Amino acid sequence: MSDAPPTLPETALDRLLELTLTVQDDMTSGLSALGLTESRTHLLWVIAAGGPQTQQALAATLGVSPRNVTGLVDGLVAGGFVTREPHPTDRRATLVTPTPHGAEVIAGLVAGRRTLADQLFGDHPAAELERLVGDLAALTARLRRLVEEASP
Amino acid sequence: MSDAPPTLPETALDRLLELTLTVQDDMTSGLSALGLTESRTHLLWVIAAGGPQTQQALAATLGVSPRNVTGLVDGLVAGGFVTREPHPTDRRATLVTPTPHGAEVIAGLVAGRRTLADQLFGDHPAAELERLVGDLAALTARLRRLVEEASP
DNA sequence: GCAAATCGTGAAGCATCTACATGATGTAGT
DNA sequence: ACTACATCATGTAGATGCTTCACGATTTGC
Incomplete structure (x- = not known):
């Protein structure tokens, strides 16, 4: 196919995309060992940062539909990472709350993040x-x- | 939750992940306007770079299962981007070949890549x-x- | 020739995402 | 207080991307 030599900005963009893909791979491979997927981990991370939250709040933070959060939480509940606790004042809502095991995993993620950061930088x-x-x-x-x- | 201030390497990692997500968003949003998804575009890009290829070759290059390539090619065929041509010497295999429309789209992708690279860098x-x-x-x-x- | 490897795909399954509809609850206005 | 309307979570239905396993159609190596 027509091959113009890539410009320097193109090279930079290519390297950026390559790095993007590699980061993706690194994340997913480490996570699957814990029984987690990327999306579920993202959700767990948001809970770790912001404490128990409603699924609406999680959907807004993650930028996905509330319906999708239901599915992600289903998976995390099945894996024993979180539970759905009743909201103290709103009976429509549930508070997605980490289990002790979930809290352990979160601590591991935080430690892993620091380790990876140190290894890289x-x-x-x-x-x-x-x-x-x-x-x-x-x-x-x-x-x-x-x-x-x-x-x- | 326990908030130690992030170290400098952690900040660097966080920025890297943030950039990763933003790049992802940018790619997918631009692609969906063309009726393409990221995976199908990736496949199209490989064909653009390497010419018509068997699905086995595409699977190896993309790092996915051959079965998955079947599905991706199905989608590209339905969208009129590629056709399955018979392999000249191996009647088991098919050559995934860009249509004129597919070739146009590829050219647009190449141009878009250069534009984005220039805008960024x-x-x-x-x-x-x-x-x-x-x-x-x-x-x-x-x-x-x-x-x-x-x-x- | 005949057995083994290869090519593409059907079947079944899981994960992420969407839009739309629905029931339960909360809130505001009259 | 009662009625509207908004909001929370979820059932349904569907698109996409991915996997493994099985199978028929070939090609290839001995």
Whole structure:
């Protein structure tokens, strides 16, 4: 097929996409060993950060439909990671609450995150790391702006 | 929940994950407008790069099961992006071949990739870009090594 | 030739996601 | 208080992406 040599910006984008895929792989492979999937882990992580929440709140935070949260919570309940507790004041709602086992797994995830971060970035000089953080943040912000402009 | 302030490496990892998710969003939103999904686009991209191929070859390149490729090609055929042509020498195999419309879409994807790359990186000085490319490549290589060590 | 490997796909199943409909409950307005 | 309307979770139905196992149709190696 017609092969123009990739420009430098194209190379950068390709590397970025490659890294994206690799990060994805790394996450999922580590998670499946714990009996977790990526989506369910994301939900568990949100609960870890924000405490027991209604499924509506989780849906808003995760950016998915409330119906989908029902399914994700079903899976986490089946795995013994969380329970559905009655909401103290609203009988329509349930509070998705980590079990002791779920809390253990969350602690493991937090520790794993730190370990991975150290393995990846631990030996970088602080100045260089801050520059990288700034680069990544700037890229993210720019991408978000592009997405919003495309679909207003 | 217990909130230790994130370390600098943790911040870097968080930014990386954030960027990963944003890239994902950007890709899928642009693609759905074309009637494509990410997986099917990935397959189309491989065909664009390597020409008409058997489904076995596509499965190997994509890293998925041959059975899955059957489904992806089904979708692309239904959308008029590709056809299944008989293999010239092996009557068991089919050559997944882009239609004229599929070729157009591929050309659009190539152009879109360049546009996005320029929007994201076009105004970075070349030296800085090369440094970023190096950083991203090094991160990818390191991650891959970690994945392989974890599951040999 | 004949047995073994290969190609594509049917069948069955799981996970993520969607939109729409429904019952139960909460809230606000009159 | 009673009626509307909004909200919470979930049943139903369907699209997509992925897997493994089984099977018929070939090709290939000996």
